Amino acid sequence: MTxxxxxxxxxxxxxxxxxxxxxxxxxxxxxxxxxxxxxLNASTVWQTEYVxxxxxxxxxxxxxxxxxxxxxxxxxxxxxxLGGGARKALAIFASLLALAFCSVIAWQSYEFFYEAYDGxxxxxxxxxxxxxxxxxxxxxxxSLLCVQYVAEILSTAFDLAPQTExxxxxxxxxx
Amino acid sequence: MDPLTIGILAAVLVIFLLAxxxxxxxxxxxxxxxxxxxxxxxxxxxxxxxxxxAGIGEFSLVSIPMFIVMGAAVASSPAGKDxxxxxxxxxxxxxxxxxxxxxxxxxVFAALSGSSPATCAAIxxxxxxxxxxxxxxxxxxxxxxxxxxxxxxxxxxxxTMIVYGISTETSIGRLFLAGVFPGLLLTTLFMVWAxxxxxxxxxxxxxxVGAYSWRQKFEILPRVLPFxxxxxxxxxxxxxxxxxxxxxxGVGALFCLIxxxxxxxxxxxxxxxxxxSSSTRESxxxxxxxxxxxxxxxxxxxxxxTQSVAEYIAGLDVNRWVLMFMINIFLLVAGFFLPPVAVIxxxxxxxxxxxxxxxxxxxxxxVILTINMEIGLITPPVGLNLYVxxxxxxxxxxPTILKGALPFMICMVVGILIxxxxxxxxxxxPNEVMGR
Numbered sequence: 232m233t234x235x236x237x238x239x240x241x242x243x244x245x246x247x248x249x250x251x252x253x254x255x256x257x258x259x260x261x262x263x264x265x266x267x268x269x270x271l272n273a274s275t276v277w278q279t280e281y282v283x284x285x286x287x288x289x290x291x292x293x294x295x296x297x298x299x300x301x302x303x304x305x306x307x308x309x310x311x312x313l314g315g316g317a318r319k320a321l322a323i324f325a326s327l328l329a330l331a332f333c334s335v336i337a338w339q340s341y342e343f344f345y346e347a348y349d350g351x352x353x354x355x356x357x358x359x360x361x362x363x364x365x366x367x368x369x370x371x372x373x374s375l376l377c378v379q380y381v382a383e384i385l386s387t388a389f390d391l392a393p394q395t396e397x398x399x400x401x402x403x404x405x406x
Numbered sequence: 407m408d409p410l411t412i413g414i415l416a417a418v419l420v421i422f423l424l425a426x427x428x429x430x431x432x433x434x435x436x437x438x439x440x441x442x443x444x445x446x447x448x449x450x451x452x453x454x455x456x457x458x459x460a461g462i463g464e465f466s467l468v469s470i471p472m473f474i475v476m477g478a479a480v481a482s483s484p485a486g487k488d489x490x491x492x493x494x495x496x497x498x499x500x501x502x503x504x505x506x507x508x509x510x511x512x513x514v515f516a517a518l519s520g521s522s523p524a525t526c527a528a529i530x531x532x533x534x535x536x537x538x539x540x541x542x543x544x545x546x547x548x549x550x551x552x553x554x555x556x557x558x559x560x561x562x563x564x565x566t567m568i569v570y571g572i573s574t575e576t577s578i579g580r581l582f583l584a585g586v587f588p589g590l591l592l593t594t595l596f597m598v599w600a601x602x603x604x605x606x607x608x609x610x611x612x613x614x615v616g617a618y619s620w621r622q623k624f625e626i627l628p629r630v631l632p633f634x635x636x637x638x639x640x641x642x643x644x645x646x647x648x649x650x651x652x653x654x655x656g657v658g659a660l661f662c663l664i665x666x667x668x669x670x671x672x673x674x675x676x677x678x679x680x681x682x683s684s685s686t687r688e689s690x691x692x693x694x695x696x697x698x699x700x701x702x703x704x705x706x707x708x709x710x711x712t713q714s715v716a717e718y719i720a721g722l723d724v725n726r727w728v729l730m731f732m733i734n735i736f737l738l739v740a741g742f743f744l745p746p747v748a749v750i751x752x753x754x755x756x757x758x759x760x761x762x763x764x765x766x767x768x769x770x771x772x773v774i775l776t777i778n779m780e781i782g783l784i785t786p787p788v789g790l791n792l793y794v795x796x797x798x799x800x801x802x803x804x805p806t807i808l809k810g811a812l813p814f815m816i817c818m819v820v821g822i823l824i825x826x827x828x829x830x831x832x833x834x835x836p837n838e839v840m841g842r
Contacts, residue, residue, distance in 0.1 A: 247683065247686065248683075250686050250690065251679070251682040251683050251685075251686040254471050254475065254682060254685065254686050254689070255682055257468065257471070257472075257656070258472060258475060258656050258659050258660055259660070261468070261472065261652065261653060261655075261656025261657070262656055262657055262660045264653065264656075265649065265653050265656065265657055269649070279465055282465070282468050282652070282656075283463055283464065283465045283467075283468060284463065286462070286467065286468050286471055286689075286693070287459065287462045287463045287693075289471070289686060289689075289690065290462055290689070290690050290693040290694060290697070293686050293687070293690035294690055294694055296686075296687075296690075297687050297690045297691055297694075298429075300687060302687040302688070302690070302691050303429035303430070303431060303432070303691055303694065304429065304430055304691055304695070304745050304748065305424070305427050305428060305429045305430060305433075306424045306425065306427065306430070306743050306744065306788075307427050308425070308743065308787050309425050309426070309427060310427045311787075321426060321427060322427065324426060325426040325427045325428035326428070328423060328426065328428050328432070328433075328436055329428045329429060329432040329433075329436070331436060332432045332435045332436035332439055333432060335439050335451065335454070336435065336439075336454055336455060336458060339451055339452065339454050339455040340455040340458075340459075342452065342455070343452075343455035343456055343459075365459075365463070366459070369455070369459060
């Protein structure tokens, strides 16, 4: 079980790196677009869509990583005032609720992705990007998010310490 | 069931779910799913992926991660220290110059970084010990930094304003402009209070004068002025339709990365990765909340809750200032428990129709809403800034920090009152620059 939890944690980190790379690529593409538009007075075809979908993809793919590093903001007032056992029980309960939502939307995102793929949907721009491409990261990210929640619940329930083993990779951050 | 009752049930469920400590994004999402299934049947779930995706997939939202990267780049460098130093060297002969330097550096840095905790940490690390050394009371030193740090969500470019603009479909350019003078107003109020307090406590301002040569005064400018130029540049290109907020933010982010590389030699892959990963974390968190709140807003509106609440409140026929007072109390309480972005995406779509129906300006209201959120940042239990300051100045007790922050909260309330009497402070600049 520890193996499963650490495998998922590593996978989430890989998704996190990918997500950060997407953000970086979006910055460069925006700047390239600005140069094209305002300096060279050329028209741009794919940049706006690329940047928008890159940020969407970064959000979904980054989500399990953000869960791993406890970056999804919450109201921790009640847990704060509870003692050990009750706090643990509440944490598991809250994670189960979150898992419930994440499973529903992961399942729906798959249906949505399949529909787009099957129906050959495209964006209505000149670029005509097949829509299953931006929908795919949503499916992948939300699915891993569910599995990451399972890992979180397991490690809370059995007091595994998932943070120690992967901590050689820097989390950076402001917390 | 009557839409108003549904609305109340939804509010109760959200509060219950969030109280368990589950992430705000998933709490809003779960509430939406439960209400859709209960009132519209299981088939209605087929829209949730599309709604969530569309909520995030907007070009204007691209500006959020870009501004966050820009802020993280600045926050990772010693720019905050230099900003403080520069102001201190130039203003040291002005009575209360150190106070002005502290709060002024906070407001500029907060505008650049857009992050309250980052501002408190960056300016506070320098400013608090310096104020203590020159004999200012601890509570004043910490309070002025805590309050100064909150200015970042009001002074443009502000992520909070972008989120308001997206969720209410108002112009982000106008919102940025609307925040300029109220931001300066609050900065001034903070400074006036801090100087007054020090003076009344019999503080001898002459003892705080440092001696700096003209050489020292000028040598620091090249490290500070480029950052100021970026803020002004961003504001400049946003108006006259030169560029969209996302374009301005993208270029601003790249410029800030280049500046911290050129001035502070931040080029190591590890440092760059830290900037990128911390920004990614923050923007993923915000965008997930925005996506799920799009779902939440869709649910409320398809069950006619939004429309009914607006109609009901308009039908109450209360005086609009009484209404504004109640909305302020509501926002204040929400801000005590939730971060600004969450409060805005949850409440703005419901509040805006009410606000405009009774004749308030949506841009003026954005400013009022934001100041309420600023108060929440320096009050317990969430009060992020208080804990950041406790972290960087552990020898000062939390009650002292809290006591020091209290007068600044009152300054913000005074700021809200002034804006109620003179709404032009917020509305004049956007109207002047962008037309009515």
